[in-house]
Amino acid sequence: MIISVASGKGGTGKTTVSTNLALSIGQGVQLFDCDVEEPNAHLFLHPSIHKIEPVIAPVPKIDLEKCSFCKKCMDICRFGALAVLKKNVLVFENLCHSCGGCFEICPEHAVLEKERSLGDIEHGTVNGISFIDGRLAIGQVMVPPIIKKIRSYTDPNMITLIDAPPGTSCPVIAAMNKADFILLVTEPTPFGLHDLKLAVETVKILGIPCGLVINRVGIGNDAVNQYAKKENIPVLMEIPFDKKIAQIYSRGEMIVDKIPEYKDKFLDLFKKIVALVEKKEGSK
Amino acid sequence: MRELVILSGKGGTGKTSITAAFASLAKNMVLCDADVDAADLHLILNPDFKETMEFKGGHEAVINPDLCTQCGRCMEVCRFGAVRDSFEIDPIDCEGCGVCVDLCPEHAIDFPQTVSGQWYISDTRFGPMVHARLGIAQENSGKLVSLIRTEAKKLAAKNNLDLILTDGPPGIGCPVIASMGQATAILIVAEPTVSGLHDMERVGRLSKHFNIPAMVCINKYDLNPDQAQKIEDLAQKADIAVTGRINFDPAFTEAMIQTKTIFEYNPGSQAAKEVRQIWDRVLSLPVFNTPATPILNHL
Numbered sequence: 001m002i003i004s005v006a007s008g009k010g011g012t013g014k015t016t017v018s019t020n021l022a023l024s025i026g027q028g029v030q031l032f033d034c035d036v037e038e039p040n041a042h043l044f045l046h047p048s049i050h051k052i053e054p055v056i057a058p059v060p061k062i063d064l065e066k067c068s069f070c071k072k073c074m075d076i077c078r079f080g081a082l083a084v085l086k087k088n089v090l091v092f093e094n095l096c097h098s099c100g101g102c103f104e105i106c107p108e109h110a111v112l113e114k115e116r117s118l119g120d121i122e123h124g125t126v127n128g129i130s131f132i133d134g135r136l137a138i139g140q141v142m143v144p145p146i147i148k149k150i151r152s153y154t155d156p157n158m159i160t161l162i163d164a165p166p167g168t169s170c171p172v173i174a175a176m177n178k179a180d181f182i183l184l185v186t187e188p189t190p191f192g193l194h195d196l197k198l199a200v201e202t203v204k205i206l207g208i209p210c211g212l213v214i215n216r217v218g219i220g221n222d223a224v225n226q227y228a229k230k231e232n233i234p235v236l237m238e239i240p241f242d243k244k245i246a247q248i249y250s251r252g253e254m255i256v257d258k259i260p261e262y263k264d265k266f267l268d269l270f271k272k273i274v275a276l277v278e279k280k281e282g283s284k
Numbered sequence: 285m286r287e288l289v290i291l292s293g294k295g296g297t298g299k300t301s302i303t304a305a306f307a308s309l310a311k312n313m314v315l316c317d318a319d320v321d322a323a324d325l326h327l328i329l330n331p332d333f334k335e336t337m338e339f340k341g342g343h344e345a346v347i348n349p350d351l352c353t354q355c356g357r358c359m360e361v362c363r364f365g366a367v368r369d370s371f372e373i374d375p376i377d378c379e380g381c382g383v384c385v386d387l388c389p390e391h392a393i394d395f396p397q398t399v400s401g402q403w404y405i406s407d408t409r410f411g412p413m414v415h416a417r418l419g420i421a422q423e424n425s426g427k428l429v430s431l432i433r434t435e436a437k438k439l440a441a442k443n444n445l446d447l448i449l450t451d452g453p454p455g456i457g458c459p460v461i462a463s464m465g466q467a468t469a470i471l472i473v474a475e476p477t478v479s480g481l482h483d484m485e486r487v488g489r490l491s492k493h494f495n496i497p498a499m500v501c502i503n504k505y506d507l508n509p510d511q512a513q514k515i516e517d518l519a520q521k522a523d524i525a526v527t528g529r530i531n532f533d534p535a536f537t538e539a540m541i542q543t544k545t546i547f548e549y550n551p552g553s554q555a556a557k558e559v560r561q562i563w564d565r566v567l568s569l570p571v572f573n574t575p576a577t578p579i580l581n582h583l
Contacts (some may be wrong), residue, residue, distance in 0.1 A: 008322050010295010010454040015479065037455035038293050038486060040479040078343070099381030100363045120435070127564050138486065139493045141426065141458035165322035166295040169425045171420060173376060190540050191300065195322040201420045219537050243507070246377050250508035254479035 002160040003273060004179035008195030010166035012185045013215035013239070016249060018163040019044045020256050022129050024266035030158045033133035034175040036119060036146045037167040043252050047124030047131040050094040054120055055134065055146045057098040058113040062089040066110035073111055074103035094141065118142050121150050128242075130158070147174040168202045176202065180277050182210040183236070189220035193227060200231065209280045211273065234276065237269045285440055286468040287448040288566065289318070291484030295454035297475040298503040303451040303545070304328040305559045307410040308510045308547040314443070315408065316436035316450040317415040318463040320428045320451065325451045330543050331406030331413050339416065339431065341400035341424030342380040345373045349391030358384035358393065376421060400424055403432050406437065410441055426458035435464065456490045464490070469497040469572045471527065475504050476511035484515060488522050497571040498524045501562045505529040525569055528562040530555050562566075 005018040015033075019041050022031040033041035060073070060082065071084045081095040082102060093116050102111045119136040132153055134146040143165070151174075154160050164175035175183055182203050186196040196212075203210045211234045214224055218241040228235050239245070248258045256263045290303045326379050347358070352371055359367045362384055366377035373384075373393075377388060387397040394572075400423070403416035414436040436448050452463040452470075462470040464470055470491050474484040484500060491498040500519045507513040508512055516526050531554055539549030546556045566572055 009324070010292075010322075011475075012296060012383060035456045036462075038479075038483040040294070040482060043478045043482055074384065076386050078380065080580045097381055097384050098363065099379060100361065101381055101383035101386065104361055104383060104387060127549055136457060138456065139461070141461060143457050167425075169321050169459075170421075170423045171457065172321075173421050177376060187296075189537050190327050190543075191324045194324055194327055198322055198420065205421050220444050221541055246504075246507050250477040250480075250511055251476075 001181070001274070001277060002090060002129045002154065002162065003181045003183055004164050004176045005183045005185060006160040006164040006172060006176055006200030007166055007197060008168060009186070012187045012192060013213070014185050015044065015163055016255065017183065017185050017213050018030055018161050020254055020262065021266050021270060022161050023127060023254055023256050024263045025159060025270055028158055029161070030130045030132070030153070030155060030160045031149045032160060033163045034147045034150055035163055036134035036136045036143055037165060038157065039135055041120070041163050042062045042133055044254055045126045045129070047126040049122045049124040051123040052120050053123070055118045055149045056115040057142060057145055058100070058254070059093045059096045059098065059116045060091055060102045062091065062281040063110045063112055064088070066108045068108050070107065072107065076101040076105045079228045092202040097142070098145070106156055119146050121146065130236040145173040147171060156189035162203045168198045172202065173206070176206055176208065179208055181273050182208050183213060184210055185213045185215055186224055187216045187220065188214055188222065188224045190223070193219070193224050197227070199254045200233065211236040211275055212275060213237045213239065213269070215239045215284065236272045236273070237265065285446050285448065286459065286572070287450060288572065289450040289452050289464050289467045289470045290473060291452040291460065291470050291487050292454060292473045293456060294475065294479050297473045298536065299323045299473050300328070300451050302473055302503065302559060303539065304451060304545045305345060305406070305556070306449055306563055307345035307546060308545045309560065309563050310410070310447055311325060312445045312448055313411050313447040313449050314436050314440040314445050315411060315413040316432055316448055317413070318427050318429045318433060318459070319415045320418040320432070320459065321453060323415055323417060324352070328543055329408040330542060331404070331415070333404050333406050335405040337403050338399045339401040339403050339428050340397045340424060341427055342398055343382060343476070344375055344378055344380060344398045345382065345384050346371055346394045346396065347371055348392045348394060351390050351486065353390055355389065358388055361387050363376060380423065401428055403428065403435070405435070412443065414439060426462035429453070429459045429462035453497065456486050460487070460490065461494070464494060464496050468475040469499060471485045471566060472498060472500040472524070473500050474500055474515050476502055476508040476515060478511070481511060481515050481518065485518060485522070488519070488524050492522070498572065499527050500524050502504040502526045502529045503531040505521050505575065506531045512567060513545045522543050525571055527565040528558060530562070561565060
């Protein structure tokens, strides 16, 4: 079962929820930190890393001896990554989406594939949890291939928890797509509500069941609860605003370690998710 | 013309509340909300929409079943696995590269331009604002960010305004790179947590990579003063100017609920005083008064 923890707005508590949920369930969980621009789960779980794997993408390299400068590669490239000059071809690697069009179209077979590094993924373990996170290299922009690489390690016999990036565009889709359940973490503020609505629209496009965790209850108003009620989105857990929790988080500590009664709350959250997924599968 | 871009790396550190607070203080300014994925600045500034424009970001391949012979060439060439067994293209997986369009022997694939969002020119009580909304599940957020920043510059030039205040997106990827290129300086809003430190360090490295001067301020510093100190120590080592600290104040959220900035809601608060000090430091620091090094803005 794949559960993707997402939010729309950043900083609502995705990492808090996914790491504490993972620790509460323990054995049989894979935790994938797919917020590869700013991966943070490792700061809380301190997994022991046993493998670092580069994520690479092919980019064109032109064999100028074979090239006839016909410009077909430049014409097929929608990303402006190639410029064919009179006696040279410039490749702008950062613009390349690795679609392979230039390799396919070149009549002279003068386009070779070269590897470019987008970032790394790390494999580790902590407390019986299998942990993988990804890290976009500074200055790189191709996020979805790193997320896809992490997700290629999905084990269908395990519970896969995905810590998704914020937003609603391609990286988030890559982290939500084909999940069995999306757990949306929000906060009861106007920003939280506005971005929650965007996240719910995203989930609807993907057609995946979802539920809510409302974090920092007490700092804002109850507009999020009213919205959830109106939209029929189940509120599965509420975490009160508590300076103690904020301080635990600030030090990189786990709520379930410092306030042990939260372990049962997270397990209860997990049970509710399983029930919703089974209900959805039963209705198919 | 100068442009200050507010960034954070980590989401939810207070970028937008602080941008709105700066808007209360700034003069001769255009506002730009570059968090096109999840734009929130308008929730405080309540803009009066003057113009709405479509953003045509990319193209999407669509197979015409009348012409398709199901030869499978498109499946063979698509590196994104977007062609379904039913010879339909999954719009979520389609990258918009058009390779299938060009290589289909039957010319059976159309490639219409997609409207992937909208952008707006609005008036606010603090000055004009350029903002946008990227459609759900769309690509090209970097392109849209570049577009609205260019439009903000045009608007500033037209109205003789010499400052652009840009609320940036979280992260360090495509939209963030698009939001900082050619900026005068960035201000990183960090929070005193282990994540805040880690993420501020990465966005700081990104600004260095693109040669954009960086500053930092720490929001909610009293939640963990030790961590706040670590952030300031790291900033100093990384050549990031430290501009100040803001204490944790629920008034930011209360102000947001009333669609107000902290200066409109509680100008006498400690937090308001601290934001004002940071703003004065931002304007006075040499880093903000040095022209930016132009870089190739290729996103």
